[in-house]
Amino acid sequence: MCGTCGCSDPANAVSLTDPESGAQSLLRQRAAPGHAHSHAHGHDHDHDEPHVHGPHGEVISLEQAVLARNDEIAARNRSWFEGRGILALNLVSSPGAGKTTLLERTIEAVAGKIEIAVIEGDQMTANDAERIRAAGARAIQINTGAGCHLEADMVAEAVKKLDPPAGSILMIENVGNLVCPAMFDLGERMKVAVISTPEGEDKPLKYPHMFRAAELVLINKIDLAPHVGFDQARCQENIRSVHPEAAVMALSARTGEGMTDWLAFLRRQRKGAAARA
Amino acid sequence: MHELGLTRNIVAIVSEHAGARRVRRVRLAIGPWACVEREALSFCFGIAAEGTVLAGAALEFLEAEGDAFLIKDFEVEEAA
Numbered sequence: 001m002c003g004t005c006g007c008s009d010p011a012n013a014v015s016l017t018d019p020e021s022g023a024q025s026l027l028r029q030r031a032a033p034g035h036a037h038s039h040a041h042g043h044d045h046d047h048d049e050p051h052v053h054g055p056h057g058e059v060i061s062l063e064q065a066v067l068a069r070n071d072e073i074a075a076r077n078r079s080w081f082e083g084r085g086i087l088a089l090n091l092v093s094s095p096g097a098g099k100t101t102l103l104e105r106t107i108e109a110v111a112g113k114i115e116i117a118v119i120e121g122d123q124m125t126a127n128d129a130e131r132i133r134a135a136g137a138r139a140i141q142i143n144t145g146a147g148c149h150l151e152a153d154m155v156a157e158a159v160k161k162l163d164p165p166a167g168s169i170l171m172i173e174n175v176g177n178l179v180c181p182a183m184f185d186l187g188e189r190m191k192v193a194v195i196s197t198p199e200g201e202d203k204p205l206k207y208p209h210m211f212r213a214a215e216l217v218l219i220n221k222i223d224l225a226p227h228v229g230f231d232q233a234r235c236q237e238n239i240r241s242v243h244p245e246a247a248v249m250a251l252s253a254r255t256g257e258g259m260t261d262w263l264a265f266l267r268r269q270r271k272g273a274a275a276r277a
Numbered sequence: 278m279h280e281l282g283l284t285r286n287i288v289a290i291v292s293e294h295a296g297a298r299r300v301r302r303v304r305l306a307i308g309p310w311a312c313v314e315r316e317a318l319s320f321c322f323g324i325a326a327e328g329t330v331l332a333g334a335a336l337e338f339l340e341a342e343g344d345a346f347l348i349k350d351f352e353v354e355e356a357a
Binding site for chain 1: 279
């Protein structure tokens with residue numbers, strides 16, 4: 001429930017850590033979000049229009065998206081990525097599905113061929129950014145404090161620090177959570193959802209919003225499937241039932257099984273991103 | 278889970294447009310895939326509106342399509 005989540009507690013600060021230098025900066029004090037002024041909307045009272053009156057008084061039409069500010073920044077991020085031919089992926093999953101391990105193995109597999117930069121989102125600690133750095137890639141850690149998801153402005157700030165080169169891949173590892181990150185566009189090319197076999201086949205049915213938002217679903221820890229009684233066919237059927245167009249790949253970041261398909265997918269997508277730039 | 282944050286967004290946006298006028302009613306348009314819970318929004322709205330020009334305002338919902346999540350309009354008190 002929102003009251004306990006605290007993601008908008010004004011006292012909650014969002015911070016950014018560069019694991020290389022240890023430098024830390026405060027991204028924002030989350031007071032009530034201000035409203036961006038960069039887009040045009042009708043502040044002026046239009047006198048050609050007759051006033052509409054409700055039971056209490058004048059009705060003022062707004063038709064404004066509640067997440068307009070986030071979406072605007074996300075659109076800016078997206079055009080920046082597209083202009084430089086950067087493939088930006090938003091990795092979403094529940095905590096412990098193996099996003100960071102998958103990134104470690106991916107970075108090692110393409111070392112020297114493709115540059116990968118990583119934005120790590122977690123409530124606390126720079127542990128994941130440290131792991132990414134140890135695997136050989138540049139990373140920035142965003143700590144959302146009580147926040148349950150990354151937002152576009154956090155990514156914009158992290159990108160300024162990371163400055164990923166043209167033609168690279170930017171992996172945005174969202175906060176482990178299958179609910180809120182579905183709603184927030186970060187400017188990515190696509191969302192990639194990761195589920196792991198011990199979580200069970202019905203995750204897509206329990207969290208349909210997320211799986212509807214993801215273009216690719218990776219079923220991780222496939223090596224554990226026989227041990228945890230995971231039915232892959234049923235899981236794929238469940239994914240199809242909420243999102244028929246989603247691509248699905250099964251792999252194990254730990255054993256390397258199925259990694260070839262994922263790496264081929266990345267190469268293809270990266271080529272596409274470079275061609276569009 | 279994020280409804281309080283969303284409600285604060287709503288209060289901030291409407292406050293800005295309302296200026297000094299008291300807001301009596303806010304209408305939201307929400308689609309079936311918007312991923313927001315109306316009850317949670319209503320619960321948070323009272324808290325977020327406190328101490329603003331929206332204090333005591335009613336929050337109403339209109340059906341919309343897809344993942345739409347809009348502030349449709351708001352109603353201000355007529356100056357006496």
